[in-house]
Amino acid sequence: MILQHTADGILSGAIIGLGAIGLSFTMKILRFANFSHSELLTWGAYFGLIFVSVATAMGGFGGTFGPLSFGWPLILALVFAAVATSVLALLLHHLIFERLAKVTGHMTMVFASFGVALLLRNAVLLIFGADPIYYSNTLQFAVLLPGNVRVLPDQVFLLALTIVVVIALHLFMTRSRTGIAMRATAESPDLARVSGVNVNNVVRWVWVIGASGAAVAGVLYGLTVQLRPELGFALILPLFAAAILGGAGSLYGAVIGGLIVGLSENLSVMIIPTTYKPAVPFLLILAILYFRPQGLFGEKK
Amino acid sequence: MIGVISYLIFFLILALTFGIAVMGLNLQWGFTGLFNAGVAGFLAVGGYTHAILTGPARDAVFGGFELPFVVGLLGAMLASGLVAIVVGLVTLRLRDEYLAVATFGIAVSIQLVAVNWEYVTGGTLGLIGIPNPSKGLADGPLRQNAIYLGMVVLVAVLAYVGLQRIVQSPWGRVLKAIREDEVAAASLGKNPTRVRLESFVLGCALMGLSGGLYVGFIGFVGATDFLPIITFQIWTMLIVGGSGNMKGALLGAAVVWGVWTGSGFAISKIVAPEWQAQSGALQAVLIGLILVLTLLMRPKGMIGEDVHVSRHAADTT
C-alpha cells in the first residue's frame, strides 16, 4: 500500500510543483502572497478544454496515442493553454497588480488577489457550470508496476512531461541571460536594476513562466483527475505549502516542495482519516514557518 | 409598510451582527496590523459553540445542554478566544503575508472539522433547532425580530463602547506605540508579541460572538455557513468603512451588507430564470469587480496601510 501511496504522492506532487513555480516567484519578486495564482490552474485547464473541444469538433487530428487517452489535440491544448493563461496573467498584472504595487503596500495586493480569485473562480462557474467535466471519455487500463503499484498511462505521461518541463526551465534559468537575470532579480531587484536589468521585463517573464507552469499543471490535473471550477481553489494550500517549503524564489524549491506536499498528503492517509487529508498541507505550512521560515532553498533574511 | 420595516429589521440584525465581527477585525488589522485571512473560521467556532451549548439534545451528537442564550454567546467568545490563543502562539511571529496564508489555512481546517467531525458538529447536516430567545418574549415574526434586533443592538453597543475604552486605555497606547515603532516600544519594556496576541485573541472572541448571534438568529448552523467568502465579505466591510475607527467598521458593515443583499435582489429580478441557479456566482463576480475597482481607484488603498507603510519604508530593497 505504501508504494501505491508513494506513487500517487509523486504524481500529485508533480502537479503541485509545476503550479507552485509561479507562486514561488511572485512571492519573492513581487513580494505578495497571490491568492489568485491557483485560479490560473483552473483557467489553464479550461482553456485546454476549449481547445480540445474545438479541435475534436473540427474533426480531430487522428486518434489517441497508444494507451494514452488523448492524441494531438491535447498536446496542442497544452501549448494553447499556456499561451492563453500567460495572456490572462499579464492582463491581471498590468491592469491590477502592477498598478496597486505602485501606490499601496503589499497587503492590499494580497486582499486584491482574494478579490481576483473570487472573480476568476466564479467566472468559470458561470461559463462552464458546476459539474465536473473530462477531456475525454476514453477508458484507460491501469498499468501494473512492481510492488503492486497501479498507474494510468496518462499519469506516466504526467510525470514525463513534468520532468521535461522542469529540465527545460532549469536550462532556461541557468543558460539564458533572461533566466539568469530572473534569478538575479529574485535575489535583489535593485542590484539587478543598476546592473542594467530591465526588471519590468523580468517581472513579465515571471508571470509568463508562472502562468505557463500553472496552465500545464491545470491541464494535467484535468487529464488525470477531473475538471471542475474549484480545481484551483482546492489546491491553494498545497501550492502555498510547496512554495513556502521550497523557499520563495527557488525553482527547485517549488518542485521539490510540491513533491514533499504530494507525498505527505498521500502517505498521511495511513495515519489520519482520509477526509482530513486537505489539512496536511496546512500543517506543513505551520511546521516550516515555525522551524525554517525561509524554506529549504530560501535565504534567511 | 410593515413589509419594509420587517425587511429593515432583518437587514439590520445581520448588518450589526457582522459589524461586531468587523470591529474585531478592525482591532486586529487597523490597530495592530495583523492580516487575519481566516475570519470565517473564528465565526464558525463561535457559531457552533453557541449551537452546542444552547441547542436541544440530538441523537448521536454531542451537546444539547440547553443553556441560556447569554451563556451560549459567552461560550462562543471563549471558544473562539481559545482557538485564537493556540493559533496566535504559532503564527503571530510571522510576516504579514505568511500570517495571511496561515490564518487562511486555519479557516480551511476549521471548515474541514465542521464537515467531518459529525459527532460534534453534525457534519454536513449541521445542527438545527437552536433556540431564539425572542420567540418566548413575543408573538409573530415582526415583534420577535424586533426584540432580537434590540438584543443585537445592545451587544453591538457594548462591544463598541468596550473597544473604544480598550483602545484609549494604557494597553491601547502600547498598541499604538508598537504600531509606530516596535523597536522603541520593546526597548521600553513593552512586550509587543504579547500585546499582539492579546489583540488577536480579543478580535477573534468578537468574531465568535458574532458567529453566535448569527446562529442564534438563523436557528441552525451548517458547514456551508462559514465559507471563505464570509472572510471576504467581512474584509470588504472593513475596507469600505475605512479601517481606523470602530464607527467606520459598523458603517462599512451596513453598506456592504446592503450592496450584497441589494445585488442579490437585483439579480433575482433582472436575470433570466435559467441563470438563477448561478446567482451566487453572479453576485460573487459583481462584488469582486466592485472591490477590485474600488481598490484601484482609491489612491491610497486600504487606510490601515498608511500606518504600516512607515514601518517598512526602510525596506526599499
Next chain:
Amino acid sequence: MTRRLTATDIVAGYRPDLPILHGVSAHLDAGEVVTIIGPNGAGKSTLIKSIAGLVKITSGIVEIDGADRTGTPAHLLAGAGVAYVPQTGNVFTTLTIRENLIVGGAALPKAEALAQIDRIFDQYPMLATKQSEKARVLSGGERQILAIARALLTSPKIILLDEPTAGLSPMAASELFDLVRGLVADGAAVLMVEQNAKAALKMSDRAYVLAEGENRIDGVASDLLENDEIGRIFLGARPEDVT
C-alpha cells in the same frame, strides 16, 4: 576636461514627503576620483543612489555627459555608462561569479557582454579561477572586487561607489583604493562615499562634505585634509581623528 556628471540642487528621499537631500549639488570630471564625506545621516548614500536612479529625485537635475538624465530608470542609466556599487548586498550571492558578470552585462548585446567578461577575467584572474563558484563563498575583499568588476563590465564612464572599503582590513582597504585610482586612468570618473575620510581624502582629487542633506564644504582633497571646519562638522573631532 570633460564634465562627466553634474548634479544640481538635488532634492530626494525614499518618500516624497520626507526628503533626505535638500538641494545638493556636485560635479565630476573625467579622470577624477571624488569623495563624499560627512556625518551619519548626511545623505551621502542617498545622493549617489539618486544619481544611480534608485532613489526618486523630487527636484533638481542630473546631467550625464551633457545630457539631462533626471528620472531615467536605473537600468537605462547602467546602459548609459553609469555604474553603481552599493555598500551591502553588492553581489548576487546565489549566483556564480560568472553569472554575476553575465548580469553585469545585461545592458550589452550578448556577444559584446561575453567579450567583456573575458576582459574582466584577464584583469582579475582570481575571479576567473573561481568563476563557477557561488559568490557567497568569497571573502569580504574578494566580494568587493567582484562587485566592482561587475560594475566595470560595461566600461562605464561614471563609477559610483558606496563605502567600498567598509569592513576591510587596512591592508585590503589600501589595495582597494589603489584599484579605484586605477579605474580613472582611461577617462572614467569615480564618485565615492567613504567613512574612511582621512584615507579617502589622501587618494582623491576633490571632495564634498555633506551634512544634514546639504553641501557644506567642497574643494581639492589635499586642502580639505587640513581644514579644521571639517572636524567641527564631524561633531567636534579633527579630521585626523576621523578614521
